[in-house]
Amino acid sequence: xxxxxVIDPVTRVEGHGKVTIQLDxxxxxxxxxxxxxxFRGFERFIQGHPYWEAPVMVQRLCGICPVSHHLAAAKAxxxxxxxxxxxxxxxAQKIRKLxxxxxxxxxxxxxxxxxxxxxxxLGVDADPSIRNVVxxxxxxxxxxxxxxxxxxxxxxxxxxxAGKRIHGIAATPGGVHKNIxxxxxxxxxxxxxxxxxxxxxxxxxxxxxxxxxxxxxxxxFLDTFAKYPSGHLGLVNKQNGFLELYDGNLRAIDAxxxxxxNDIPSDDYNQYFYEEAERWTYLKFPYLKxxxxxxxxxxxxxxxxxxxxxxxxxxxxxxxxxxxMEMTGGKVNNMTMYTHWARLIEILxxxxxxxxxxxxxxxxxxxxxxxxxxxxxxxxxxxxxxGTLIHHYEVDDKDRITRCNLIVSTTHNNxxxxxxxxxxxxxxxxxxxxxTESMLxxxxxxxxxxxxxxxxxxxxxxxxxxxxxxxDADNNMVKELIRD
Amino acid sequence: xxxxxxxxxVGIGNIGREDDGLGWLFLDKIxxxxxxxxxxxxxxxxxxxxxEMLSHYQQVVFVDAHAGLQNKAFVWQxxxxxxxxxxxxxxxxxxxxxxxxxxxxxxxxxAYVLGIAGKSFELKIGLTDFAKVxxxxxxxxxxxxxxxxxxx
Numbered sequence: 150x151x152x153x154x155v156i157d158p159v160t161r162v163e164g165h166g167k168v169t170i171q172l173d174x175x176x177x178x179x180x181x182x183x184x185x186x187x188f189r190g191f192e193r194f195i196q197g198h199p200y201w202e203a204p205v206m207v208q209r210l211c212g213i214c215p216v217s218h219h220l221a222a223a224k225a226x227x228x229x230x231x232x233x234x235x236x237x238x239x240x241a242q243k244i245r246k247l248x249x250x251x252x253x254x255x256x257x258x259x260x261x262x263x264x265x266x267x268x269x270x271l272g273v274d275a276d277p278s279i280r281n282v283v284x285x286x287x288x289x290x291x292x293x294x295x296x297x298x299x300x301x302x303x304x305x306x307x308x309x310x311a312g313k314r315i316h317g318i319a320a321t322p323g324g325v326h327k328n329i330x331x332x333x334x335x336x337x338x339x340x341x342x343x344x345x346x347x348x349x350x351x352x353x354x355x356x357x358x359x360x361x362x363x364x365x366x367x368x369x370f371l372d373t374f375a376k377y378p379s380g381h382l383g384l385v386n387k388q389n390g391f392l393e394l395y396d397g398n399l400r401a402i403d404a405x406x407x408x409x410x411n412d413i414p415s416d417d418y419n420q421y422f423y424e425e426a427e428r429w430t431y432l433k434f435p436y437l438k439x440x441x442x443x444x445x446x447x448x449x450x451x452x453x454x455x456x457x458x459x460x461x462x463x464x465x466x467x468x469x470x471x472x473x474m475e476m477t478g479g480k481v482n483n484m485t486m487y488t489h490w491a492r493l494i495e496i497l498x499x500x501x502x503x504x505x506x507x508x509x510x511x512x513x514x515x516x517x518x519x520x521x522x523x524x525x526x527x528x529x530x531x532x533x534x535x536g537t538l539i540h541h542y543e544v545d546d547k548d549r550i551t552r553c554n555l556i557v558s559t560t561h562n563n564x565x566x567x568x569x570x571x572x573x574x575x576x577x578x579x580x581x582x583x584x585t586e587s588m589l590x591x592x593x594x595x596x597x598x599x600x601x602x603x604x605x606x607x608x609x610x611x612x613x614x615x616x617x618x619x620x621d622a623d624n625n626m627v628k629e630l631i632r633d
Numbered sequence: 634x635x636x637x638x639x640x641x642x643v644g645i646g647n648i649g650r651e652d653d654g655l656g657w658l659f660l661d662k663i664x665x666x667x668x669x670x671x672x673x674x675x676x677x678x679x680x681x682x683x684x685e686m687l688s689h690y691q692q693v694v695f696v697d698a699h700a701g702l703q704n705k706a707f708v709w710q711x712x713x714x715x716x717x718x719x720x721x722x723x724x725x726x727x728x729x730x731x732x733x734x735x736x737x738x739x740x741x742x743x744a745y746v747l748g749i750a751g752k753s754f755e756l757k758i759g760l761t762d763f764a765k766v767x768x769x770x771x772x773x774x775x776x777x778x779x780x781x782x783x784x785x
Contacts, residue, residue, distance in 0.1 A: 263681060282681050283716065283733065290737050297682040297737075304682075 168592055168617045170574050176581060181574035183567045183596065184430040192553045200229050200527075200544045203553075204320055207540070216252035216307060216317075217533035220245060221540040223320030224396070224529030229544055230322040231521020234396040240514035241324040246395050247506045248310040248319050249531065250499040253394060254349070255303025256534035257451075257496045260600045261356070262296025265489050268594050269363060274587035292359075295352050299496075302337070302349050306503060309333050324518030334507050346504045350465065353497035357469055360490050375485035375569040375595040378404030380437075382447035382561060383454040384532050385412060390459035392466075392498065394532040400457045401437065401447050406481045409440060415530040418539055424556065432563045435556055446564040449536025450599060451491035456481050461494075463501035469494045485569055488598045533558050535600050559601040569595035584628050589617050640692040640779075641672045641742075643727075645679060652751025652764040655698040659749065662772055679725045684733035688740040694775075695727040698764070699748030706770040709778065712744035747771060 171180040195206055204222040208215035223245070224234060237245075263282040270289060271280050279287070286293035309329065311317025319325050337346050344352075364371055384397035390412065399418060401410035410421060424433040425442060436445030447453065455474075461467040473494060476482065482491075506512065529540045536558030543552040559566075573592045578584060619628035642663060648654035660673045674686065679695075687693050695712060702708060714735050715728030725733075731744050749771045751764045760768065 283729070286681070286733055286737055293681075293737055294685075297685050301682050301685065 168570055168596075169620065170570075170578060170592075170617075171620055172578075172622075174622050176579070178571075178574040178579045181567075181571045182429060183563075183570045184432075192555055195550055195553050197549050199548045200226055200542060200550055201322055201548075203540075203542060203550060205318055207555075214252065214256055214533055214535070216248060216311065216319075217531060217538055218540070219311075219318070219320060220249055220395070221529040221531045221533070221538045222542075223322075224531065225527035225540045225542050226322045227529070228527035229524055229542065231523055232323040232519050233521075236519055236521065238324060238514075238516045238519055240328060240511045241517050241519070242395075243506055243509060243511050244310055244325045244329065244517075245320060247329075247503060247512070248307060249395050250502045250506070251303045251306025251310065253303075253532075253534045254496060254499040254503065255300045255307070257492050257499070258296060258299040258303060260534070261489065261492060261496070262293070262300070264597055264600070266292070266296070268590075268597070269489070273590050273594055274585075277586055277590065280590070295355075298344055299349060299352060302343060302346070305343060306337065309336070321518060323520055326517070328515055328517060329512040331513065334512060337503070337507050346500065346507055349500040350497065350504060353493070353500045354465065356493050357490075357497060360493055361472075364490070371486040371490075372484055374591075375572045375598065376483060377485075377568050377572055378483050379565055379568070380404065380409060380440075380445070380447035381453035381456040381481065382410065382449050382537055383457045384415075384530065384537065385458050386462075387412075392454055392458040392461045392470075392495075394454075394499075396531070399530070399537070402457055402481060403444075404481060404483055406456075409437060409445075415539075416528050418528065418530065419541070422539075422556065424560070430563075433560055434563050435561055436564075447561060448565045448599075449558050449561040450488060450534075451495050452482060452485075452488040453536065454532060455491040455494060461498055463498055463505075466494055466498035466501055469497060485572075485595060485598045488600075492600075535559055536561055559599070562599045562601060566596050566599055566601060569598070584619060592617060639672065639690050640694070641674065641687070641690040643674050643676060643679070643683070643693065643695045645676050645695060645697040645727075647677055649756060649758055651753045651755055651757050652760055653698050653754045654758075654760060655749045655751050655764055655768055656696040658760065658768060659696045659747070659771060659775075662768070663775070666772075666776075679727060679730050681725065681730075681733060683725075683730045684737055687730065687734040687742055687744070688738035690742045693731075693742045693744045694747055695745070696747045696749070696771075697727075698751040698754070700751060700754065702748065702750040706750055706767040707774065708746075708748045709774065710746050710748075712746045747775065 167184045169182050169184065170178060173179050191207065195203060198206060203226055204219050207218040207222045227234070227237065262285070266285050267280045267282060270285055307317060311319040336342060339345060340348060380401055380403050382399065382401040384393045385391065385400045386393040386397050390400070398412040398414055399410055400408070400412050403409050413421060421437055421439070422435050423438045424435045426433050434442065434446065436442050438445065455470060461470050473490060526543050531538050538558055539556040541554040542550055545551050570592055573595045577588050577591050581588065617629065618626050621627050642660055644656035644660040646653040646656040648657050657675050660675060663671060664673055676683070699708060712727050712731050714732035715726065716732055727744070727746050734740050734742070750767045751761070753761050
C-alpha cells in the first residue's frame with residue numbers, strides 16, 4: 150500500500166506551509182512537495198492606491214520583515230519621483246542603510262536564536278515539547294539572554310530610524326523623514342542603557358565561535374544534510390562586487406561557481422527572470438530565462454550572498470568569510486546547513502556596519518530629501534534577510550498604482566526548499582516502516598534553514614500556520630503532524 | 634492592587650482588526666487620563682524578548698482583547714508563570730513570558746492580565762459598539778483597582 154506524508158503546518162517558519170510525501174507499497178518515497186496554501190493578494194490589493202502609499206502599505210505584508218518591504222518599495226517609489234539610488238542624498242542613504250542593517254541584524258538574530266538554535270543546541274530528535282526557544286532559554290540561559298539583547302538592539306535601531314519597532318515609517322519618496330540626533334546615537338554607542346554596538350560585534354564573534362565548535366562536533370550532519378547543487382543569486386556592490394544588502398547589481402552563479410548573471414543593474418531584472426506557476430502551490434517558481442526552468446533556479450539568502458560576493462568590506466566579517474570559504478576550498482558551498490553559519494557572518498557584518506554608521510556625522514545632517522522628474526515606473530531591489538527582494542510598480546498620470554509585481558526572497562527559494570524536502574524524504578523517510586516525530590522534524594529542519602516567510606511569499610494578509618501528511622498508494626492519509 | 638513601584642502596561646493586539654485593538658486603545662486612554670503615570674508598550678504579539686522588558690518592572694499588566702467571555706465586559710486575573718509548550722516562538726501567552734522572566738532573569742514582578750471582551754476581529758479599523766462599552770467598563774474598573782482615581 151502506498152503512503153503519503155503531509156507536514157502541515159511546518160513549524161518555526163514564518164507563515165503557513167504544507168509538506169506532502171507520497172510513499173509506495175514498499176515505503177519508498179514516490180514524491181515530496183512543499184506547498185504554500187495561502188492565497189496571494191497584495192499585488193492586486195495595492196492597485197489604485199496613490200504611489201506614495203506603497204512603502205507604508207506593503208509593510209503589512211509581514212510582521213517580521215516589514216522594513217525590507219518598506220525599503221524595497223521606497224527605492225522603487227524614489228524612481229517614480231525621479232530619484233535614482235545614487236541621487237539620494239548621502240545622509241538619506243546612510244540612514245536607510247542603518248535601518249536596513251538593524252532589520253537584518255534583528256531578523257537573523259531572531260532566526261538563529263529562536264528558530265534554528267533549538268535544533269542545533271538540543272538536537273533534531275529532542276523532545277518536541279522542549280525543542281523550542283523556551284527549551285533553549287532553560288538549558289542555555291546565557292545564550293538566550295544574549296539572543297534577546299541582540300534582537301532588541303536591532304529593534305531599537307529600527308525604532309530610532311523609523312519611529313517604532315514594527316511598521317514604522319522612515320523613508321519618504323526621494324529620501325527619509327528624519328535625521329538622527331547625537332543623543333539618539335549615543336544610546337547605541339555608550340552601553341549605558343543597552344549593550345553597545347561594540348558588544349554586539351563581540352557577541353556576534355562569540356556566536357561564530359559557537360558554530361565553528363558545533364561544526365567540529367557535527368561535521369557530517371552539517372556537510373551532508375539537505376545538500377544538493379544549485380544556483381545562487383544576490384546583490385553585489387556595483388564597484389567591487391562585495392557583499393551588498395541595500396543597493397547593487399544582481400549576480401548569479403551556478404553550482405560550480407560559473408557566472409550565470411553578470412552583475413546586471415536592478416532595473417533590468419525583468420529581462421532575465423520569469424516566474425512559473427504550478428497548480429499545487431500558490432508560490433511561484435522564478436528562474437533565469439536564458440537557463441530555463443530546470444537549470445535557472447537559484448537559492449537566495451545568506452548562503453547565496455556569501456557564495457556570490459567577491460568580499461566583505463568590514464574586517465571581522467571578511468576574515469570570517471575567508472574561513473568559511475576555506476571549508477570548501479574556495480569553491481561554491483551547496484550545503485544547506487551552512488546557511489546558519491553564513492547567517493552568523495552577516496550578523497557580524499551588519500553589526501560592524503552599524504558601528505561605522507553610528508559614528509558617522511552624516512546621520513546628523515538635514516539634507517534628507519531629493520526631487521527629480523516624475524516617471525511612470527519604478528523598480529526597487531534589496532537584499533532582505535531571507536534574500537533578494539524585488540518590488541516593481543507602474544503608475545498612471547493620476548498617481549495611482551496600475552501594476553505591482555513582487556518577487557520575494559522565499560519565492561526565489563521555492564525550488565530550493567522543495568529540493569531540500571525531497572532530500573530528506575529520500576534520505577531519512579525512504580523505506581522506513583515507522584515514521585517518527587524526529588524524522589518529520591528533519592523535514593522542517595531542512596525548510597527552516599531558508600528561514601522562509603510564507604506570508605510574504607504569497608503576499609497574504611492574515612496568519613499562516615505548516616502541516617505534514619503521509620499518504621499511502623490509495624491516497625489514504627496514514628500519518629499527520631500538526632503542532633499548533 | 635496598589636502602586637508600589639514602576640508599573641508597565643502591555644497592550645496586545647492590532648488596531649487594524651476591529652476589536653483586536655482593545656489592548657492598544659486601553660493604553661491610549663490610560664495615557665491620556667494619567668500622562669506619564671505608567672510605562673506603556675504596544676505589541677502585536679508577545680515575544681521572548683519581552684521577558685527582559687518585564688524584568689525591569691515591579692508591576693506589569695497585560696491588556697488584551699478577549700473573544701471568549703460570556704456575559705462579562707472584562708476579566709482581571711493574576712498572571713501565573715506557565716512553561717509554554719508551543720511550536721511557535723512568535724506568539725507567546727503572558728504566562729509564558731512571565732515564566733521566562735522568572736527563569737532567565739530571576740525577577741518576579743507582580744503581574745496581571747486584563748482581558749476585555751470583543752466580538753469582531755475582521756480587517757477594519759475601529760471598535761464595535763459592544764467593545765466600546767466594555768473598554769469603558771474596563772477603564773473604570775482599572776482606575777479603582779490601581780487606586781489612582783484620587784491620587785492624580
